[in-house]
Amino acid sequence: MKRLLFFLSFIVFSFSACDEIEPVVTGATPGASGPTPPAEQKRQVIIEEFTGVGCVQCPSGSAIIKDLVSIHGSQLIAVSIHSSENFSVPTPQNQYDFRTPEGDGLNNYLGGPLGFPSAVVNRRLFDGRPSLQLGKNEWPGYVVEEKAIPPKVKLDIQPVFNPANRNVSIDVTIFVEETVSEPDVNLSVIFTEDGIIDYQLTPEGPNLNYKHEHVFRGMATPFSGQPLAESLTVGAQITKSFNYTIPADWKEEKVNIIAVVSIDGIRKDVLQAHKVHLIE
Amino acid sequence: MKIQNLLDSICISCLLLAICTSGYSQEGARISGNLEFNGNFFVRDSSINAFNTPQYDRQLYGADSWLNLNYSYKGFDVGVRFDMFQNSYLLNPSDSYTAQGIGYWQVKKSINKLGITAGYFYDIIGSGIIFRAYESRPLAIDQALYGIRLTYDFDDNWRLKGFSGRQKQQFDLYESNFRGASIEGFLSLDSSKVTLAPGFGAVSRTLDDNTMNNLVATLNTYRGPTFDPNTGELIDEGDIFTPKYSTYAFSFYNTLTAGPFSWYLEGAYKTKDVLNDPLAPRETISGDTIIGRFIQTDGTVFYTSVSYARNGLGITLEGKRTRNFDFRTRPQAEGIQGLVHFLPPMTRVNTYRMLARYAYNIQFIGETSVQADISYRFNKALTMTLNFSNIDDRNGEELYREGYLELYYKFKRKWTLTAGAQYQEYNQDVLQGKPGVPFVTSFTPYFDFLYKIDKKRAIRFEGQYMTLEEVRGVLGDYGNWAFGLVEYSIAPNWTFTVSDMVNIKPGKLSPPENAPVSTKEKKHYPRFDVYYTHKTNRFSLSYVKQVEGIVCSGGICRLEPAFSGVKVSVNSTF
Numbered sequence: 138m139k140r141l142l143f144f145l146s147f148i149v150f151s152f153s154a155c156d157e158i159e160p161v162v163t164g165a166t167p168g169a170s171g172p173t174p175p176a177e178q179k180r181q182v183i184i185e186e187f188t189g190v191g192c193v194q195c196p197s198g199s200a201i202i203k204d205l206v207s208i209h210g211s212q213l214i215a216v217s218i219h220s221s222e223n224f225s226v227p228t229p230q231n232q233y234d235f236r237t238p239e240g241d242g243l244n245n246y247l248g249g250p251l252g253f254p255s256a257v258v259n260r261r262l263f264d265g266r267p268s269l270q271l272g273k274n275e276w277p278g279y280v281v282e283e284k285a286i287p288p289k290v291k292l293d294i295q296p297v298f299n300p301a302n303r304n305v306s307i308d309v310t311i312f313v314e315e316t317v318s319e320p321d322v323n324l325s326v327i328f329t330e331d332g333i334i335d336y337q338l339t340p341e342g343p344n345l346n347y348k349h350e351h352v353f354r355g356m357a358t359p360f361s362g363q364p365l366a367e368s369l370t371v372g373a374q375i376t377k378s379f380n381y382t383i384p385a386d387w388k389e390e391k392v393n394i395i396a397v398v399s400i401d402g403i404r405k406d407v408l409q410a411h412k413v414h415l416i417e
Numbered sequence: 418m419k420i421q422n423l424l425d426s427i428c429i430s431c432l433l434l435a436i437c438t439s440g441y442s443q444e445g446a447r448i449s450g451n452l453e454f455n456g457n458f459f460v461r462d463s464s465i466n467a468f469n470t471p472q473y474d475r476q477l478y479g480a481d482s483w484l485n486l487n488y489s490y491k492g493f494d495v496g497v498r499f500d501m502f503q504n505s506y507l508l509n510p511s512d513s514y515t516a517q518g519i520g521y522w523q524v525k526k527s528i529n530k531l532g533i534t535a536g537y538f539y540d541i542i543g544s545g546i547i548f549r550a551y552e553s554r555p556l557a558i559d560q561a562l563y564g565i566r567l568t569y570d571f572d573d574n575w576r577l578k579g580f581s582g583r584q585k586q587q588f589d590l591y592e593s594n595f596r597g598a599s600i601e602g603f604l605s606l607d608s609s610k611v612t613l614a615p616g617f618g619a620v621s622r623t624l625d626d627n628t629m630n631n632l633v634a635t636l637n638t639y640r641g642p643t644f645d646p647n648t649g650e651l652i653d654e655g656d657i658f659t660p661k662y663s664t665y666a667f668s669f670y671n672t673l674t675a676g677p678f679s680w681y682l683e684g685a686y687k688t689k690d691v692l693n694d695p696l697a698p699r700e701t702i703s704g705d706t707i708i709g710r711f712i713q714t715d716g717t718v719f720y721t722s723v724s725y726a727r728n729g730l731g732i733t734l735e736g737k738r739t740r741n742f743d744f745r746t747r748p749q750a751e752g753i754q755g756l757v758h759f760l761p762p763m764t765r766v767n768t769y770r771m772l773a774r775y776a777y778n779i780q781f782i783g784e785t786s787v788q789a790d791i792s793y794r795f796n797k798a799l800t801m802t803l804n805f806s807n808i809d810d811r812n813g814e815e816l817y818r819e820g821y822l823e824l825y826y827k828f829k830r831k832w833t834l835t836a837g838a839q840y841q842e843y844n845q846d847v848l849q850g851k852p853g854v855p856f857v858t859s860f861t862p863y864f865d866f867l868y869k870i871d872k873k874r875a876i877r878f879e880g881q882y883m884t885l886e887e888v889r890g891v892l893g894d895y896g897n898w899a900f901g902l903v904e905y906s907i908a909p910n911w912t913f914t915v916s917d918m919v920n921i922k923p924g925k926l927s928p929p930e931n932a933p934v935s936t937k938e939k940k941h942y943p944r945f946d947v948y949y950t951h952k953t954n955r956f957s958l959s960y961v962k963q964v965e966g967i968v969c970s971g972g973i974c975r976l977e978p979a980f981s982g983v984k985v986s987v988n989s990t991f
Contacts, residue, residue: 264589277631
């Protein structure tokens with residue numbers, strides 16, 4: 138009996154604890170937005186959301202991303218990729234088919250989502266996570282974590298759009314702030330379009346006037362990016378030029394150009410992302 | 418190399434060295450083990466949605482394997498397991514996972530009344546409501562704890578157990594820390610046939626800094642409290658809260674046995690914990706309303722099971738009430754990831770293909786469930802089984818209902834017939850996360866006939882037909898199914914199986930999903946298997962077309978995409 142009491146007291150003490158010092162929860166504060174020239178550029182994080190017009194849960198993910206963009210301002214760039222064999226197939230009510238070969242390629246390249254909504258933050262495999270794809274509860278924390286890391290490279294995008302033939306020539310310049318040791322680094326150029334009104338399934342039912350933001354529309358490079366042959370040593374400036382014809386059904390005033398510098402290989406971490414409007 | 422892997426490698430080297438140097442020559446030493454190997458060859462078939470994953474598009478092959486080795490000598494028990502995942506879809510059916518290494522090692526030793534376990538261990542407190550570390554390979558669940566476990570036997574009837582560690586995550590560890598203890602006993606009242614097996618357990622989890630920082634970052638996107646600008650009065654508390662690092666869970670349980678009666682009772686309480694409430698609304702700072710947010714609340718589970726067995730009659734009545742009892746190593750983990758406990762399912766474990774199609778998925782956030790299972794053996798030849806289960810959510814809305822009848826008849830030693838029917842109501846909206854889809858109401862009669870041709874040869878036939886009730890003139894989900902199977906076995910080595918599952922009347926979600934139902938065609942999902950068994954080795958080769966569906970293990974379920982291809986497996990024990 139004495140032994141029993143001794144061990145029971147041991148258990149009781151094991152589970153007793155002093156009061157915790159609690160973490161500080163401040164609530165949301167909006168971040169600065171607007172142009173970010175290389176001289177003023179901080180770490181700019183890209184969140185690639187996987188979504189679909191037939192995915193009833195996806196509007197909640199898009200609403201969370203809207204909040205995150207409002208909180209992090211220019212330091213967060215959102216892309217919504219419609220690539221799901223179930224959810225992204227257009228319905229008869231849809232005017233647009235948001236699926237693209239490059240979007241499907243990225244879905245495959247980054248690993249498909251386990252469920253929807255799902256997103257990849259800076260294409261980073263975070264410690265302890267089984268894949269790049271993250272549920273919506275994970276996004277805010279990893280955006281903050283990535284944002285805190287100084288950028289190894291900074292980016293500048295100079296587009297020149299010719300409305301006559303809808304051709305855009307794009308110069309992307311990479312400013313290397315810290316030598317990048319990884320052997321394979323790629324540059325991707327992505328087009329997104331904001332404010333597209335089209336059908337979306339929502340928890341309240343079908344919505345024919347849903348506003349689709351930052352919809353992935355295509356790329357001027359292969360989906361995994363164009364390999365950079367140059368060495369990314371500190372102080373280097375590398376400029377790459379691209380040409381692309383903007384399809385007629387894209388509203389040019391709503392089109393964004395996003396440049397992404399990322400590692401290629403088992404890890405696919407994004408070093409920096411940058412966004413400009415096609416027409417400023 | 419990560420420190421964790423380095424430590425594992427050192428430990429394994431020491432263990433293998435100990436095994437090699439002691440060897441078989443040591444009297445009393447014993448080595449045992451088992452191997453499981455599953456290989457998959459993927460054959461793309463877009464007509465059943467078996468495509469658009471790395472395996473179908475470029476990898477074409479994947480394999481999972483586990484080799485377990487146990488060594489016992491002079492009171493020491495050593496275990497080590499090699500795990501291999503190559504292009505595996507077990508972890509995420511939409512993705513590919515490749516890793517291999519030592520997935521488990523353990524050293525055990527008893528010193529008088531003290532038992533010591535170091536390394537990875539599987540364990541349970543009570544029925545697992547506050548803690549269960551277990552493994553379920555089909556879903557890649559491996560909740561082993563990595564740390565130290567001590568047991569102390571006061572006498573033959575009372576045992577105290579304590580442990581401390583971190584939960585395994587593939588070849589890494591979650592960062593949160595766990596500690597737990599339990600005391601379990603056995604009391605026999607001399608004057609009667611009444612026995613008691615009481616127990617008490619406690620578990621604590623402390624969140625690590627990374628998890629907490631991530632959680633705080635999420636809460637920092639929630640709407641804070643709003644105050645009246647004139648009076649300063651609180652108008653709305655908002656959704657933010659200050660999360661706790663430590664959560665404690667306690668459980669009391671007892672089994673009372675009196676003759677043919679047995680009564681199990683368990684009550685569990687969890688202190689305030691952060692959990693994801695998938696149905697809680699939240700207004701974003703942009704003004705949108707979304708469903709699903711973190712909440713911080715305490716939780717309870719009450720579970721009881723009464724059974725009676727005598728004279729061919731067996732009755733089991735069970736009930737469970739769950740409120741806010743999602744207990745995970747990190748609150749952000751979703752689906753089957755990061756669970757540290759197990760809630761007993763209150764539904765039948767159906768094994769026939771169609772009967773298992775709408776398996777119930779346990780709702781940790783809240784449910785009220787009852788189940789009755791009655792079996793009666795009329796005579797040596799005829800047995801009847803009846804089962805009923807009903808599960809509602811925390812607001813009383815129906816989630817699942819099942820009625821089941823089975824008759825089993827055995828004619829001498831020549832043939833047996835199992836026949837019955839299942840009725841199900843299944844809330845697909847909640848249980849499969851498909852909001853807006855109607856309730857699935859199904860009725861499935863079935864039979865299983867086994868005929869022994871002679872002492873070595875037997876043939877077995879299975880037939881099942883599932884019909885779904887139309888909702889507003891529309892056949893929901895995948896619609897109606899027919900399933901047939903023929904199995905021919907030559908004891909003790911060979912078994913051949915041919916089966917086909919036919920989507921005989923496609924429903925709204927049958928592929929292609931957005932096509933009008935009237936244009937959808939019947940689809941066949943055939944399967945051919947050959948099994949060869951030799952002593953303790955078993956080999957199988959299968960050609961499989963498998964429809965998308967729920968895969969469950971003990972009430973823990975996951976929606977899995979379709980499969981098309983060839984499977985091979987090897988199982989061996991030694």
